[in-house]
Amino acid sequence: MxxxxxxxxxxxxxxxxxxxxxxxxxxxxxxxxxxxxxxxxxxxxxxxxxxxxxxxxxxxxxxxxxxxxxxxxxxxxxxxxxxxxxxxxxxxxxxxxxxxxxxxxxxxxxxxxxxxxxxxxxxxxxxxxxxxxxxxxxxxxxxxxxxxxxxNNQTGCCIYDENNYVVFANNVYADALDYKGSPIGKNLSEIFPTVLAEKLIARNKKVMAVNEPVIAEYSHTKTDGSITHFMANAFAFKTADNKRYIGAQSIDITDRKKSEEQIKKIHERFTYVVNATSEAIWDLDLKTNEIYRNDAFYKISGYTQKEVSGNLNWWFDKVHPEDKERVKKNFEKDLLDCKKTWEDEYRFQYADGTYRNILDKGFAIYENNKPVRLIGAIQDITARKKLETQLLNEQVKKQKLINQATIDAQEKERNMISAELHDNVNQLLMSAKLHIGAAKNSDIQNELLDKASDYILQAVEEIRSLSKKLNTSIVRSVGLEQSIFDICRNMKQFNDITVSINVDKNVIDKLTKEQQLVVFRIIQEQSNNIIKYSRADAVTINLSEKNNQCCLLISDNGIGFDKEKQKANGIGFINIFNRVDAYNGKVEIITYPDNGCTLNITMPYVV
The missing domain is CATH 3.30.450.20 (PAS domain)
Structure with a gap:
């Protein structure tokens, strides 16, 4: 060879x-x-x-x-x-x-x-x-x-005659039997339990009748209680002398059956868990961009399976337009950073067209630092978000009540102080008058006049520094419009600032007494700011109505300021913000260096 x-x-x-x-x-x-x-x-x-x-x-x-x-x-x-x-x-x-x-x-x-x-x-x-x-x-x-x-074959091999007697069996076949002794020469009914023997005999009869192989799975319970599963392939053949036999090969599939049973139990357990939770479970294959969703998703969202596309693009199309870019950006960034968990809150459109707040959590699986799968759950948190908003509104409402109470206390205190100072001023003026009268026929005329002059100066100083700033009864007695005109007249008379005024009386009529006082204090506060810091020579004050709200606009042509470098956090501005916030209003400051300053305030009417 x-x-x-x-x-x-x-x-x-x-x-x-x-x-x-x-x-x-x-x-x-x-x-x-x-x-x-x-x-x-x-x-x-x-x-x-x-x-x-x-x-x-x-x-x-x-x-x-x-x-x-x-x-x-x-x-x-x-x-x-x-x-x-x-x-x-x-x-x-x-x-x-x-x-x-x-x-x-x-x-x-x-x-x-x-x-x-x-x-x-x-x-x-x-x-x-x-x-x-x-x-x-x-x-x-x-x-x-x-x-x-x-x-030497690793599968059980045997040959049966037409009467179901074993004429050949290899070692694997014999070892698998729950039968003591050699199976050769024994009938199937002698070596197998009755139920299994009947199934095998029926199979052999079918093989002989149709003359085609039959492949089937069988279970065998041994005397020790253990169960053996096997798959058998039976086929008919003839010898040279035309005798018919049935050949069979069997493979032990017990381990496979146990594995299948375990997988079945795991699947059942997973199904029970998924059905028990109210959360919508999803499983995203990032390789194919296909996503699986459990029945809970369809139940809470209202969509049918036919309406839902099995890819990620469909999902992002249902995210609220204001949230979509943020959610998509965070999602992609977390996967790029190889984070194992992902979480976000956003608004999602349900089948009825409404947007609901959902909490979305996911767990990522990576291969070679590349995300291949994402598994997560969705929870509808609309009710929770609504409750959080209610609690927040209540807190805001309480804070506003506190602010209003503080303002009321301040006004009450100012009225009291103003009254007391006013009484003091009257006493000072009266004393000055008496001293002047006495000085007409007195040898110490100059001394009395000097004393009267001191009283008058003290009274003027008290009136200028305190009375006008603190007395809220001015607005109530003369009205908001007249009070505004008084402020503007003083700005022109004492500071040479030209003031343009436009006051809508209908707006004043819609404001409560408390709101009128707020408007007066804001104009008073801002006019002081203009006089002290702006170097302006022209001011515009406009009180009007816009979008069914009170709108107050105060602008000057002064030096302005840079809001980024110089925050509007002085006491004057803080007082303005607090007063407006107490009535759910908004404050906007528009200013640039060398380009003046505009204070724009909107405040809803109190019903």
């Missing part, structure tokens, strides 16, 4: 050495064994396979069988081999191997699935070379070969 080798043989010497060693192994009738996974990637082989087929000393689990060995099937195709292999658990047939020199060798090849159908053992025996130098095809050799194959 010529030496067997592949194209990777490095030199003639090695080529011949390997060939002769292979021939020696054929002579002693040893098998070559190759082990692959179910995708036919080589995972191992024995020395015989290495010598016969010229496989390298080391193998890679990335090498596929058809790339390592140059062979073809005889009288069949690779597809049919695969079909029979995964249907019956094994395949026996002839292959033709072509070595590096082009010489062909015929092998009887046996492929068997093992390890719960996750690996494949391929055994090869040389039948003949190109010149028929080696033969093992005699009936005696074939019978021994088949018996060897059956006994």
């Amino acid at each position: 010529k030496p067997l080798a592949n194209k990777q043989t490095e030199n003639t010497e090695t080529f011949l050495s390997v060939s002769y060693k292979a021939a020696d192994k054929f002579a002693v009738d040893h098998d070559s064994i190759i082990i692959t996974d179910t995708q036919f990637y080589i995972t191992g082989f024995n020395d015989a396979a290495r010598l016969i087929f010229g496989l390298p000393g080391k193998y890679s689990n990335k090498t596929i069988l058809t790339d390592a060995i140059n062979f073809k099937y005889k009288n069949t195709s690779g597809f049919k081999v695969l079909l029979n292999l995964f249907k019956a658990g094994s395949w026996v047939g002839e292959i033709i191997f072509t070595d590096a020199c082009g010489e062909q060798f015929h092998f009887l090849s046996t492929a068997t699935l093992i390890n719960n159908n996750t690996a494949l053992v391929i055994a090869n025996k040389l039948i003949k070379d190109e010149k028929n130098k080696i033969h093992i095809t005699s009936p005696q050799n074939i019978e021994g070969l088949l018996n060897l194959f059956m006994q």
